[in-house]
Amino acid sequence: MDITPPLPIAEEFRAEMDTERTLTASQAHQVLLYCALDAACVPMDPRDMQAIVRVAELDWATVQRLINWxxxxxTGRF
Structure with missing residues (x-):
C-alpha cells in the first residue's frame, strides 16, 4: 500500500503546530508539491495553484514521481 510520508517539519516548528488535526493525503501532497516547486524557484500564478490542488488528489506514487521530476x-539534472 502506498502511504504518504510525514511532512518534513523542523522540530522547532512542531511545538507551534496543531498536532491534534491531521491532514488528508491530498493536503499533504499539496504541501509537498508547493515545497518542491518553491525549492526549484518555480513562480506560480492562481492557475498553477489550481493545478496543484488537482494533481495533489492523485495517489502518492504519482505525486512522488512528479516531485522527483x-x-x-x-537542479538542472535529468
Whole structure:
C-alpha cells in the first residue's frame, strides 16, 4: 500500500503546530508539491495553484514521481 510520508517539519516548528488535526493525503501532497516547486524557484500564478490542488488528489506514487521530476529540473539534472 502506498502511504504518504510525514511532512518534513523542523522540530522547532512542531511545538507551534496543531498536532491534534491531521491532514488528508491530498493536503499533504499539496504541501509537498508547493515545497518542491518553491525549492526549484518555480513562480506560480492562481492557475498553477489550481493545478496543484488537482494533481495533489492523485495517489502518492504519482505525486512522488512528479516531485522527483521537479527536483531534477530545479537542479538542472535529468
Amino acid at each position: 521537479i527536483r531534477a529540473a530545479g
